[in-house]
Amino acid sequence: MITLATPAAMQQWARSQHASGRRIAFVPTMGALHEGHLHLMQTARSYADVVVASIFVNPLQFNSREDFDTYPRPMDEDLALCDRVQVDAVYAPTAAAMYPVGFETHVDPGSLAVPMEGAMRPGHFRGVTTVVAKLFGAVRPDVALFGQKDFQQLAVIRRMAIDLDMGIDIISVPTVREPDGLALSSRNRRLSLEDRRASVAVPDALRSAVEALATGETNAQALERTALRVLAGEPLGRVEYVRVFDAATLEPIPVIDREAVIAAAVWFSDVRIIDNMLLHPATDTTASTGM
Numbered sequence: 001m002i003t004l005a006t007p008a009a010m011q012q013w014a015r016s017q018h019a020s021g022r023r024i025a026f027v028p029t030m031g032a033l034h035e036g037h038l039h040l041m042q043t044a045r046s047y048a049d050v051v052v053a054s055i056f057v058n059p060l061q062f063n064s065r066e067d068f069d070t071y072p073r074p075m076d077e078d079l080a081l082c083d084r085v086q087v088d089a090v091y092a093p094t095a096a097a098m099y100p101v102g103f104e105t106h107v108d109p110g111s112l113a114v115p116m117e118g119a120m121r122p123g124h125f126r127g128v129t130t131v132v133a134k135l136f137g138a139v140r141p142d143v144a145l146f147g148q149k150d151f152q153q154l155a156v157i158r159r160m161a162i163d164l165d166m167g168i169d170i171i172s173v174p175t176v177r178e179p180d181g182l183a184l185s186s187r188n189r190r191l192s193l194e195d196r197r198a199s200v201a202v203p204d205a206l207r208s209a210v211e212a213l214a215t216g217e218t219n220a221q222a223l224e225r226t227a228l229r230v231l232a233g234e235p236l237g238r239v240e241y242v243r244v245f246d247a248a249t250l251e252p253i254p255v256i257d258r259e260a261v262i263a264a265a266v267w268f269s270d271v272r273i274i275d276n277m278l279l280h281p282a283t284d285t286t287a288s289t290g291m
Contacts, residue, residue, distance in 0.1 A: 001083045003090045007098075007138040010091045014052075014140035023048035026141035028132060031055040032072040032186035033081045036176035040145045041085045043173055047143045053082050054091040054135050056098065060106075060127030072186060091139060098134060106130045110163075112156045112250050116243055116263060117274070128153055129160050136166060143169040147176070149183045151261055151276045155250060175275070177203065183275045194236065195268035201234035202266050205242070206277040209262045213279055218256045220244040223279070227262060240265040240272070247278065256281050 004010045017024055025048035027040045037053075044051045055078055062068035075092070082090050106126055109118075113125035136144070144161075146154045158170040176184045181203035182196075191199060205227040212226045227242050245252055247259040256279050263276035 001079075001087055001090065003079065003092055005091075005093055005097065007093065007134070010089075010093075010138040011140065013089060014138070017050055018140065022050050023142040024140060025051050026135075026139045026144040027051070027053045027087075028135050028144065028146075029053060029055055029078075030057045030071065030186065031078045032074060032189070033078045034184045034186060034188075036147055036149070036184035038081060038085050039176050040147060040173055041082065041087055043171075044143070044145050045086075047145070047169075047171065048141075050088040051086075052089045052091060052139050052141065053087045054093075054139065055079075056091075056093055056131070056135070058098075058127060058131040059095060060099075060130055061124050062127075063121045063124060070190070072189060091135070093138075098131070107133045107160065107164075109156050110159065112152070112159055115152075115245070115250060116241060116265070117152050120240060120265065125153070125156050129156060132157055133160065133164070136161075136168060141168055143171055145171045145173055147174075148172050149175040149185065149275060151263060152250060181207070182273075185273070187271055187273070190271045191268060195271065198234050198236040199266075199268050199273055201231055201237055202264055202273050202275050203277075205230035206262055206264060206275060209244075210277050210279065213256055218281070220253055220255060220260070223256070223262060227264065231264070231266060236268055238267040240267060244279065 004013055014024060025044035027044055029037050041051055041053055057071050059068055107129035109125045109129045118125055154172055161168050161170050180200045182200055208230050209223040209227045212223055223244055224242050231237055231239050242264045244260055244262045247261050253260055260279040261276050262279055265274045
């Protein structure tokens, strides 16, 4: 496994792979790797000849300096994990390499970035699209893989890749979960034991909506209320939003007559948990739980 620290070095390596006829699969991360990341890297192998992972904590997508400063950065551990799953190259640039003096160009996302995370975290998706565009420019991937847990981010990046003619296939990989249902996230390690026990209310709430749909409830607001009732039973959780929306447009829908998503953001102390599950209008909803 090779580790590369500058855009020029990454580009040179990518050019050599393409010159040899190899396809590149890419898994961008902010480090603090967990089994969900490793699953993405292992899945990437089936799409290409070589796999690249990036480790970069992007300052542009944080709304809080404290959140950025406290974000875990176990680089040695992360590199060992990448090596364990046989990643071919790790791109780990510094902030100075990514945003040198004089940097001023940003990628402005469209309407998909407006609701939910966009409303709660102004500027977040502008930071995401900018860094991902730069990562794509350095890695030159043929395919890039993203977890479904960040559903809105996935939609925004897929739209960017299409709109900017990047020629990169964006692959969605189902959410990897703990045995109790909590979606794996680097932020989970910051939960206290008490908050960790309480946080299972998030997947439980979303699953309650999936189950209500399976028994015939198709009204979107009713499904939101079902999830909110579960969350109301957990006093340690502070709900930021619960939303049902069209899976393609992210627009609210009145009834589940097409593929939809229910998403939630809930705070436990100073840790913000996001999650989502698919809602299928057909009778078969077993795939929607992401379990």
